[in-house]
Amino acid sequence: MKLIKIDRKSPNASSFSLNTTQDAHFLKIWHYHPELELVLILESTGTRFIGDSISKFAPGELVLLGSNLPHMWLNDPEYFEPHTALKAEAIAIHFRKEFLGTDFLNTPEMASIASLLNRAARGIVFEKVSSEIKQKILQLNALSPFERTMQFLALLHELSTTPGRAISSTGYQNSALASNSKNFDAVYEYLFKNFRKPIMLGEVAALIPMNPSAFSRLFSKFHKKSFTRYLNEIRIGYACRLLIEKRYDVSEICYACGFNSLSNFNRQFKTITGKTPLEYAEYHQKRM
Numbered sequence: 359m360k361l362i363k364i365d366r367k368s369p370n371a372s373s374f375s376l377n378t379t380q381d382a383h384f385l386k387i388w389h390y391h392p393e394l395e396l397v398l399i400l401e402s403t404g405t406r407f408i409g410d411s412i413s414k415f416a417p418g419e420l421v422l423l424g425s426n427l428p429h430m431w432l433n434d435p436e437y438f439e440p441h442t443a444l445k446a447e448a449i450a451i452h453f454r455k456e457f458l459g460t461d462f463l464n465t466p467e468m469a470s471i472a473s474l475l476n477r478a479a480r481g482i483v484f485e486k487v488s489s490e491i492k493q494k495i496l497q498l499n500a501l502s503p504f505e506r507t508m509q510f511l512a513l514l515h516e517l518s519t520t521p522g523r524a525i526s527s528t529g530y531q532n533s534a535l536a537s538n539s540k541n542f543d544a545v546y547e548y549l550f551k552n553f554r555k556p557i558m559l560g561e562v563a564a565l566i567p568m569n570p571s572a573f574s575r576l577f578s579k580f581h582k583k584s585f586t587r588y589l590n591e592i593r594i595g596y597a598c599r600l601l602i603e604k605r606y607d608v609s610e611i612c613y614a615c616g617f618n619s620l621s622n623f624n625r626q627f628k629t630i631t632g633k634t635p636l637e638y639a640e641y642h643q644k645r646m
Contacts, residue, residue, distance in 0.1 A: 373507060374453030376498055383433040384446045388550070393452040394478055395423040397431075398487075398495050402446035404433035405599055408481045409526025410591055412598045420487045420495075422517065424479035425455065427526070435603060449495055451510070458511070470518035471511075481525030484517065491516060553592045554616045559585055593617065594630045601639040608635045 375393075379385075388407065399419045406415045407430045408423065415431060423429055437444050455463070455475050463472040474482075484491075494513050498506050544565045549557070562585070563573035577585045593615040600611045612623035627635050 373457040374451055377450045379448045381446055382442060383437040384431040386432060388428060388430045390426045390428045392425050393454055394425055396451040397421045398449045400447040402433055402437060404431060405602055406431050411525045412595050420484040422478045422482045427481055471514045474514060474518040482522040483525055484520055484522045549589060549592060553589060554614060557589060590626045591630055594627055601635055
């Protein structure tokens with residue numbers, strides 16, 4: 359799964375952009391962009407991948423993503439079947455943190471909004487959103503540019519006092535911006551492309567290139583976790599997706615994710631998710 363940077367700048371040079379998606383399924387691309395993103399799911403179900411989190415999504419869910427936080431909304435398999443009548447619909451607002459000026463959020467009146475946007479670095483899901491908030495989002499497109507900006511600002515203020523849950527883990531750091539060089543981007547691309555097979559530290563370090571020991575220290579310093587842990591989290595994340603889709607049994611998923619023993623797979627799965635593979639599958643089955 360290749361991580362792609364996407365240009366989300368407003369095409370009409372306004373302070374933020376508003377896009378409505380109405381298609382058979384959402385964009386099937388693991389991507390990131392410098393703009394923050396507020397997404398309201400109107401129709402369809404599936405699995406959302408945000409940072410190191412993998413969870414189901416459903417209509418009515420509202421999510422706020424921070425700058426450069428990798429994400430993807432993957433619809434359930436039936437949305438990709440030929441001639442399906444199912445539709446995926448969402449409204450997405452993309453904006454820069456400084457969309458009203460670099461010093462705007464530093465004013466006392468904007469403190470709660472500034473806090474909200476800072477918390478969005480890990481992603482925030484608002485699972486119980488009032489009908490008034492949803493209506494404000496739906497109305498934005500019909501407003502004049504000035505009214506739209508004022509309503510969006512009021513919307514952010516209301517969300518700053520709305521209960522929300524962080525999505526990605528506290529230890530997660532954005533791998534898309536892990537370095538200032540394109541060489542480091544190659545490491546992440548290589549991991550997402552090859553995690554299903556055995557990967558040695560030396561072959562990854564050679565992409566920089568760096569000495570394996572030095573690479574390991576640098577990786578752990580930035581991510582607050584070891585290279586092995588990071589790779590296992592990618593593999594377990596993929597395993598979670600396969601378990602939710604219910605197309606393979608646990609032993610098949612173990613080897614499809616790059617593990618070479620079922621016992622190690624079960625141990626790593628429990629360490630990372632807090633559940634065994636079967637417990638995880640049963641938990642998500644009850645939520646569907």
